[in-house]
Amino acid sequence: MKKIFLPLALFVILLASCKKEVAGPDPIDPTTPTELKANASFKWQTTRPVTVTVTGTPVSANIQRKFSVQLEDGSLVYAANHNMKDNFEFTLSLPAHATKLIYNYGSISKEVAVSGNNVAMNYLVETENGYDPIN
């Protein structure tokens, strides 16, 4: 009898020690944030739409290049083919924490601060003496 009891007990202990990993749904934590109440209209978005308006420049040559926009950390948010003479507009969904954009067009690179939902960009580079003084 003892011989039968021992393996049986071991088997029961073994079974009990097995835990099924695929369990049911998580039990609800009583500390759910019931104290948090949002506005019914709040969309819980962590991005914001920003409309970018680019003013072209009446250049004397036909310049067709990539216009790209990136965040301060270098993440790319826009890249498309545009003529330097053309005005155009596009909308980005920017991370809510973004405060600055960097845009590039060939060798032209400029920074612009972002605070609201609209940003203006252009190709004008104002320098005191133009591109390079005499050698």
Add this chain to the structure above:
Amino acid sequence: MKKILFASITILISLFSLEAQTIMLDAESGNRATEQANCWAFGATSYSNLEFRISGNWSVRTNQLTNSSLGACWIKSPWIEPGKGNITMKTRLENDRGTSRAAVFQFIPYDATVTSSSKEGKPTEFYTYKWAIPLDIWVKDLSVAVPAEIANSGKPYKIMISYIGEGGTSRAFADDLVIPGNYFSSPADNCLPKAEVKDEDGDGINDEDDAYPMDKYRAFNNYLPTSSYNTLMFEDLWPAKGDYDFNDLVVDYKINRVTNASNQIVDILFTYKVKATGAGFKNGFGVEFTGIPASAVYEVKGSNIKGNVHKLEANGLEAGTKHLTFIAFDNAINELPYAGGGVVGVNTTIGAPKQKVTEKTVTLSLMRDGKAANGTPVTIKELGFDQFNPFLIVNQTRGREVHLADKAPTALADPKLFNTSDDGSNEGLNRWYKSKNNFLPWALNIPMEVTYPAEKVNIQKGYPLFKAWAESNGLMNTDWYTPSNSILENLYK
């Protein structure tokens, strides 16, 4: 006779148009930066609309001319290929006070060997106009022949006009400068002379700009929302409230809309990593691009679908939907298998065995050999972040979807589940997937790769500014999810 007359007129017109090639500066833009964008350069000169301007509303005005250096006050043209003829210009002094004033004309050759980024060679003076003493303020019409050694040479040169003087306070004005020749600068390439554009695939995109220089059907990578990873976090007990640790499914993703030279979408690359499954459920994950028809896609590649919950079209999109919908995976466990340790979920319990996270990509082909799947190309304007509608499919029940707040369910969602348990969706108000009393969501999208709460840790404990952000309608603490605003010990590591 008619033929001879026609040919003669054509030749005359051609000759006239050749002669008519000129470079002009009249300052009428009123903004010097406009001309600088066209590669004009200015030294100690500005635009002025004062009464001493020469013509129109604006002229170029120098600083006071009390320096005999040619590098003090000057105007410099862009690179041009000078033609034959005369350089003409109007100039005057602002007053008659001074002991000498002069305008000096120089040409500057291109020299690739100089270290300066401008690549300007040594200037050569070819004409000097000296004001007679006593000075006067009358407008002078200057006309100077383009030097024979540069006229029609086919080489790039700049023309530089320097103003010099001694004594007194008089400044100079300049206007209506006309130089015979062809414009030869490249405003988007440091204003260097125009160079031959290298375009291996012939798609019209400079290889320097082309992300696919050997593929004429692809040119740029366009990411949504950014080229860095973004994080989606889900609760999966919908329509019942969860524990708000937002780790029942955590997916990092980036969306690359590969575009062609016409800014049309050729492919959509959805790259993702399942970081965590804090649930015991076998959850799936899909994406709808709202407003984009399923017919816009030739083929879907890379979906990880092993079960039979989803019915697929021949192109790999999910069947029976209203908008373009693909299922990335039908069971998160296949993406991130259990790592053992006797815990529910994977990569959510601190101290339990970790499972390795792998990156995968689902590719949607919208164009082939330049042709759109349904004949109408989709542009990046038409498929933006607003169209991105990701969702979780709860525990192999196709009709039980969990979306981001206010994102509509797909056509395959079970309408009977809305407004049951804690769900407060209201189709009439376009309100979806918010709890009925507190308007809390079941899913969050974070526009950067973030760490998620550890198992059973309320998100507010990991991100203490979350509550203030939510209760301010998203106006305050907009960076609540950034690492500097998190409490690391409450997040999974």
